[in-house]
Amino acid sequence: MRHSLPLAPQFYVTAPQPCPYLPGRMERKLFTALQGDSASKLNDSLSKQGFRRSQNVLYRPSCSDCAACLSARIRIEDFKPSRSQSRTKKRNSGLTRRVASPWASEEQYDLFRRYLDARHADGGMADMDVFEFAAMIEETPIRSRVIEYVDQSTDQLVAVCLTDMLDDGLSMVYSFYDPDYASKSLGTWMILDHIDIARETGLPYVYLGYWVPGSDKMGYKAQFSAVEVYRKGHWEDLGDASRYESDMHPLSTDPIAEQVANISLPDTRGT
Known part of the structure; x- marks a missing residue:
């Protein structure tokens, strides 16, 4: 099944499959290819409309009877760490940040495998081999970086995040860490460090995914202050998380054709 706008790009819908987040529900995605000279503009524009990147594809949840998944981002100007998050920063003061081009290494893959085996052994990535991992890291038509975190005391790689550089922020595409360091809350730490990077570079947002x-x-994403979610066509403060439970019913989502018609595409003339 395909729906398209009068101008490229074209949008497609995946077949329903079991939802990885909510038991008993089915997920479906609206997606389009990310390619050509206008890839960066398209990624910037659609990221502001709740889309996420996976290699050369941009996607957004479009489930037929559920609208629970909401794109989330942190507003850097208003973010204030909680006491727990401040303690997490202190606990990880011995980590060093390394930033590199999106190029996969054996060290990264070994860490990735350990992370999956410990945290997501039954997830959709559980069978990913080294070549698929390399594709996830390296197949990007936009400006991306691999941000590594190394334990200074052992020179050991303990965490990695694949990060996209948007015109208004940093998008944390995928992150993983050493399960032996679980007590150090490395998932939270990487978000806190991305907030620092955004501040250092003058970018207003850090995009967290869904x-x-x-x-x-x-x-855990709701535990950060100044979080916004993309809901019903605009960004709004998360506020009280419990008020979003009403989005989990069949009337929460618009028909596919209507969703596509409401997508704003960037002006790519001259690119």
């Missing part, structure tokens, strides 16, 4: 009310896997 927040899903009712999903324990995604609950």
Whole structure:
């Protein structure tokens, strides 16, 4: 099934499959290819409309009977760390940040495998081999970086984040860490460090991916201050997380054709 706008790009819909976040529900995605000279403009524009990048594809949840998944971002100007987050920063003061071009290494893949085996052994990435991992890191038509975190005391790689550089922020595409360092809250630490990077570079947002009310896997994103979610065509403060439970019903989502018609595309003339 395909729906398209009068001008490129064209938008497609995936077949329904079991939702990885909410038991008993089915997920479906609206997606388009990310390619050509206007890839960066398209990525910047659609990221502001709740889309996420995966290699050469931009996608957004478009489930037929559920609208629980909401794109989330942190507003840097208003962010203030909680006491717990401040303690997390102190606990990880011995980590060094390294920033590199999106190029996969064996060290990264070994860490990735350990992370999956410990945290997501039954997830959709569980069978990803080294070549698929390399594709995830390296197949990007836009400005991306691999941000590594190294333990200064051992020179050991303990965490990695694939990060896209948007015109208004940093998008944390995918992150993973050493399960032996679980007590150091490295997932939270990487978000806090991306907030620091955004401040250093004058960018107003850090994009976190999707927040899903009712999903324990995604609950940590609501623990950050100044979080906004993309809902019903605009960004709004997250506020009280419990008020989003009403989005989990069949009337929450618009028909696909209507969703596509409401997408704003960038002006790519002259690119």
